[in-house]
Amino acid sequence: MRRVCDALPAVLGWAAGADTPAAAAAAPEASSLAPFDATILLWSLSHSPAQPTHTGGGRDEAPGSRRRLAWGLAAAALRRQQELGAADVATLAWSLAKALGSPQAPQQHLHQQQHPQQQQQEQQQQQQQQQQQRRRPEASTPEEAAVLQALQEAIQLRRGAFSRPQILLLARAAPRLGLWRPQLWTHLAHGAAANAACFDPGDLPRAAAAFAPAARRLAPGPPRAAERDAPSDAETAARALRQVYRDLGRAALCRLPELRPAAAAALAAAFAGAGQPHDALADVLAGAAADGVAAGGAQGWGELGTGRLRAFAGDVAAMGASAAARERLASVVGVV
Known part of the structure; x- marks a missing residue:
C-alpha cells in the first residue's frame, strides 16, 4: 500500500x-x-466518483x-x-x-457477501440492464x-484457476469491454458449469444473467453442411454456454425450496433473456408460483405484485413451460 x-x-x-x-x-x-x-x-x-476531481497540481481531472x-x-x-x-x-x-463507464455495476469486493435484499435489488437491476443499451467502453486506439x-x-x-465469484465477475466484465473471443467464453462457461451445483441459491440468477449477453451473441448458427465437419470455435462456445444453463437449471431444481420468489423470477427472466429453454425448470417454477398465489401469496409470491408475476408468466413461457403450467399460472395471476 x-x-x-x-x-x-x-x-x-x-x-x-x-x-x-x-x-x-x-x-x-x-x-x-x-x-x-x-x-x-x-x-x-x-x-x-466519475466527476472531475482536483489532482493537486492546480488543474482538474478531465x-x-x-x-x-x-x-x-x-x-x-x-x-x-x-x-x-x-x-x-x-x-x-x-x-x-x-x-x-459502467455506472450500474455493483461495488462489492470479490470476497464480500451480499444481504438478501441487496441481491434482490441487484437482480432487478440486471433485468433492467438486459432491456437497455449501455455504452460499451471498448477500445478506440491500437x-x-x-x-x-x-x-x-x-x-x-x-483457465481452471478462477473461483465461482471470479468467474461471474469475468462473465460480467467481458461484454462491457467487448471481449467476445469464443475460446474465452468456452473456458468461462466450462468453469461455471463445473461449479453450478455449488452456487448459492441467490447466486443462480446472477450467474444466469452474467452469461446472457454471450449466450445471445454466440447463439448457434445454421447447421453445418456435413456432420463430419469440425465445429467452429463459436459453435463450441455456444454448446458450452448451453451446458451452463442446463446445469444452472438442474441446480435450481435441487435447491428450489431455498429459492425465494424474487430470485425465482429473476432466474426465469435471465433464462428468457438469454434465449435458453429449460422446460422442466419452467414447469416447476410456474407451478410453485401458481400454488403460492392461489394460497393467498404464500411463501412471498404475493409480494411480487401483478406486474412482476405477469412478466414472470411470460418468462416461463419463453423457457418452454407446458401449456397446462402456463394456463394454471395465468388463471391465478390476476387475483393478486
Missing part, C-alpha cells in the same frame, strides 16, 4: 495531460508500476484523463501479467470495465486494443 501511495502523484500527473513536461516526466514512473500495484490503483479508480488513466493502469498491470494471480486478473478486468488482447490472453492462461 505504501508503494501505491508513493506512486499516486506520478500517476495523477500522467493522467492530467500527455502534452505537459510534468506528465512526460511522470509517464515512465507511472507506466512501470508493479502489476499488483497497478491493479490496486485501477480498482481504486473504479470506485472513485473525463479523458480518467479514461487514459484506466487504460494506462491496465497496460502497466498486464505488461508483466505472469506476476498476477487469478483473483488479480478478475479484479483487473472488472475494475477496467467499471472505471471506463494501444487500447492491445490491452484487451493481453487481458483475454491472461484470462485464458488461467
